[in-house]
Structure formats: structure tokens, C-alpha cells
Amino acid sequence: MISRRAFIGQLAGAAAGVSVLNPLAWGSEASSDEVAGKEGMIVRSRRFLDLEMPTEFFNSWITPVPHFFVRNHMHEPSMLDAKEWRLTVGGEVRKPLTLGFVDLEKFGIHAVTNTLECAGNGRRFQQPHVPGVQWERGAVGTARFIGPRLRDLLEVAGVETNGKHVMFRGLDEIPGKVPAFVRSIPIEKAMDADTLIATRMNGALLTRHHGFPARTLVPGWIGAASCKWLTEIKVLDKEFEGNFMKPGYRMPKQPILAGGELNPDDTYPITALGVKSIIATPIEGSSLKLRAIQIHGAAWAGEGKVAHVEVSTDSGATWRLASFGAQQSRYAWRLWDYVWKAPSAGIHTIMSRATDDRGRTQPQTTAWNPGGYLYNAIDQVTIHVVA
Ligand SMILES: Nc1nc2c(c(=O)[nH]1)N[C@H]1C(S)=C(S)[C@@H](COP(=O)(O)O)O[C@H]1N2
Numbered sequence: 001m002i003s004r005r006a007f008i009g010q011l012a013g014a015a016a017g018v019s020v021l022n023p024l025a026w027g028s029e030a031s032s033d034e035v036a037g038k039e040g041m042i043v044r045s046r047r048f049l050d051l052e053m054p055t056e057f058f059n060s061w062i063t064p065v066p067h068f069f070v071r072n073h074m075h076e077p078s079m080l081d082a083k084e085w086r087l088t089v090g091g092e093v094r095k096p097l098t099l100g101f102v103d104l105e106k107f108g109i110h111a112v113t114n115t116l117e118c119a120g121n122g123r124r125f126q127q128p129h130v131p132g133v134q135w136e137r138g139a140v141g142t143a144r145f146i147g148p149r150l151r152d153l154l155e156v157a158g159v160e161t162n163g164k165h166v167m168f169r170g171l172d173e174i175p176g177k178v179p180a181f182v183r184s185i186p187i188e189k190a191m192d193a194d195t196l197i198a199t200r201m202n203g204a205l206l207t208r209h210h211g212f213p214a215r216t217l218v219p220g221w222i223g224a225a226s227c228k229w230l231t232e233i234k235v236l237d238k239e240f241e242g243n244f245m246k247p248g249y250r251m252p253k254q255p256i257l258a259g260g261e262l263n264p265d266d267t268y269p270i271t272a273l274g275v276k277s278i279i280a281t282p283i284e285g286s287s288l289k290l291r292a293i294q295i296h297g298a299a300w301a302g303e304g305k306v307a308h309v310e311v312s313t314d315s316g317a318t319w320r321l322a323s324f325g326a327q328q329s330r331y332a333w334r335l336w337d338y339v340w341k342a343p344s345a346g347i348h349t350i351m352s353r354a355t356d357d358r359g360r361t362q363p364q365t366t367a368w369n370p371g372g373y374l375y376n377a378i379d380q381v382t383i384h385v386v387a
């Protein structure tokens with residue numbers, strides 16, 4: 001017998017840390033509860049579970065929970081009982097609150113369909129290489145999140161005039177002496193009518209991987225803003241100071257040389273997502289018959305609105321508009337598609353480029369940054385068309 005940990009270590013080593021979650025291939029591993037409720041996902045890390053959605057699952061406007069990516073910086077809480085769980089609201093407030101799950105739900109419910117993307121999505125494509133989880137396209141998903149508005153809690157607690165930022169703490173199990181995953185958002189975003197304490201995702205209670213029993217949902221912003229297993233909300237007079245606010249999750253104020261060093265004082269905290277599209281199918285390296293080829297993908301723009309998606313089938317020389325799927329919601333991606341009659345057999349490069357209503361367009365290359373954040377260069381796949 002080998003220990004479970006050693007077993008996982010061997011598997012991770014064998015597959016260079018990347019493997020596809022396949023119940024048959026994993027044998028008894030498949031029934032382990034660390035991956036409960038997940039199907040066909042790419043495992044980017046097992047120590048702290050990080051699961052990426054393969055591109056074929058971008059075909060659904062609402063991402064089913066089994067296909068929704070997971071990003072954990074620490075261990076998920078092992079014991080969570082909604083009856084024992086408490087949420088406190090404190091700091092710069094007149095009346096601190098302690099709420100149970102039933103009390104929380106009494107604040108009423110509001111639904112926001114949001115595309116949640118990890119700031120590190122696409123890190124794998126940054127050149128030169130940057131360390132961190134090597135996400136490709138799928139650290140993103142869209143779900144309908146439901147729960148009370150954060151501002152309704154803050155209004156009952158009564159934010160003092162010096163309350164400028166709102167800090168969130170989750171119940172993650174911290175491995176040894178590392179800083180807790182604690183971050184804050186500015187009071188304006190906290191008071192936005194669409195910022196939620198979500199208790200449900202796609203109609204069901206949150207699962208453990210996604211923050212049961214409650215998480216914040218900060219729509220249009222990087223995933224890191226939406227704290228899972230929420231247990232403490234604290235109003236602060238300034239931005240929270242901690243590893244995950246600085247040096248973590250910051251962008252250079254000015255472009256820096258690829259591979260260069262970054263002074264934390266020349267950075268700002270990342271908030272909203274950029275404009276981005278990805279090609280879901282055909283997938284990179286696939287062989288397709290010489291006939292009408294269906295190209296499809298998704299496009300999103302954080303707090304912006306996707307205005308159009310263009311597709312190029314000649315390596316970027318000419319661009320044509322893609323059509324949108326019917327479904328839309330303010331903070332959700334649009335699915336798009338384009339039918340292409342390939343002119344000839346051979347190797348072809350397909351590209352997609354989104355533009356939003358603020359005039360932002362995906363760049364040819366994303367400005368390099370040492371965290372590998374907000375990668376949003378024009379997407380491309382190379383396919384083989386056979387006669
Ligand atoms: N408590 C806690 N909240 C967290 C995290 C975490 O590690 N701990 N990861 C964050 C990051 S970086 C992302 S991208 C999203 C991912 O949410 P998901 O796992 O539900 O997809 O959760 C965020 N909230």
C-alpha cells in the first residue's frame with residue numbers, strides 16, 4: 001500500500017502536474033470527495049484543488065456546476081455545517097452583526113448572472129513564462145448567483161463615514177505559516193446593487209468547492225474578489241494590507257520589460273476584467289474535413305459590454321463579424337459563432353477578437369506582467385483541414 005498523498009504525488013509527477021479528471025482512469029481517486037461533483041475537468045493542482053474547464057464545455061451559456069472551474073489557494077474547509085456557520089459584519093459600522101444562515105436569507109434575494117474569471121486565466125500563454133497555476137483558457141465560467149445584496153447587510157450595520165473598503169475573510173484551512181486569503185474591495189463596489197452574498201449557484205445551494213454556505217459575488221471583477229466560505233465582513237478606513245492585496249493581484253502602472261522586475265509601489269490593485277474572447281471549437285491541433293466549419297466561442301468584458309466579436313481565418317489579415325447567441329445578461333459572456341467555408345486543405349490559423357462598448361479591443365499581445373494576470377490577447381487556434 002502506498003499512502004494517498006504519495007499516490008497523488010506520483011500521479012502528479014507522472015503527468016507533469018496536469019491530468020484529466022476521468023473516473024475510470026483515476027480508480028478509487030474518483031470517489032475521493034476533493035473532486036466530488038466535478039466531471040471531465042483538467043486538474044491543474046491537487047494539493048489545493050485547482051480545476052480548469054476544457055474548451056469543449058464553453059458550449060453552454062450557463063456553465064453547469066460540475067464544469068465550473070475551481071481555484072483554491074489553500075485547503076477547502078473540511079467541516080462546514082450551515083447550522084453552526086456564522087457571518088459577522090464589523091469594523092467601521094455602528095451596529096456589528098452576527099448572522100446565521102437563516103438570518104442571512106431573510107435579507108432577501110437577488111440574482112446576478114456573472115462570468116467569473118480567475119485573474120490568472122491564460123497565464124500559460126504569457127511569454128516569457130511566469131510561475132503560478134498554468135491556466136490556459138478555462139479558468140472562467142458563467143453562473144447564476146443568488147443571495148442577498150451585500151449593501152443590505154451594510155445598511156443594517158450602518159457604515160461609518162470613514163468606512164472606505166470592505167474586507168472579506170473565508171474559512172479556508174491555512175496550511176502552516178502562510179498568509180490567509182483575505183482581500184478587500186472599495187466601498188462603492190460593495191454598495192453596488194449587484195454585489196451579493198451568494199448562497200446559491202444555478203438554482204442549488206453552493207457546493208463546497210464554490211464556497212458553501214456563502215460567498216461574495218463581485219460581478220465583473222476578477223474571481224479573487226469573490227471570497228468563498230465567507231465568515232467575516234469588516235469595513236475598513238483603508239484598503240486591506242496583506243499578501244493577496246499587495247504584492248498579489250496587482251498590475252504595473254506602466255508597461256514593464258518582459259521578464260523584468262516590478263516595484264510593488266509602481267502597481268495598482270486589479271479590479272474589473274478586461275475584454276476577452278476565446279475560441280472553444282475547433283480545438284487546437286484538430287483535423288477537420290474540407291466543408292463548412294463551425295467556429296464558436298465566448299466573449300466577455302468585465303463591467304463592459306461586448307459590442308462585437310470578429311473572426312479571422314487568414315492569420316489576422318482580414319476579419320469578419322461573428323454572430324451572437326441569444327442569451328445575454330449584463331455581467332455574463334456572450335456565446336458567438338461563425339461558419340467558415342475553408343478554401344483549401346492544409347494548415348489554417350483561426351483567430352477571434354472581441355471589442356466592448358468602451359472601445360476596448362483585445363490586443364495582439366498582452367503586456368507582460370510578472371503575475372501573469374489578465375491575459376487577453378487575441379485568441380488563436382491552428383487546425384489541419386483535410387480534403
Ligand atoms: N476563501 C477563498 N475565496 C476565494 C479563493 C480562495 O482560495 N479562498 N480563491 C479566489 C480565486 S483566486 C478565484 S479565481 C475564485 C474562484 O472561484 P471558484 O473556485 O468558485 O471558481 O475564488 C476566489 N475566492
Ligand SMILES: [Mo]
Nearest residue numbers: 118119223224
Ligand atoms: Mo483567481
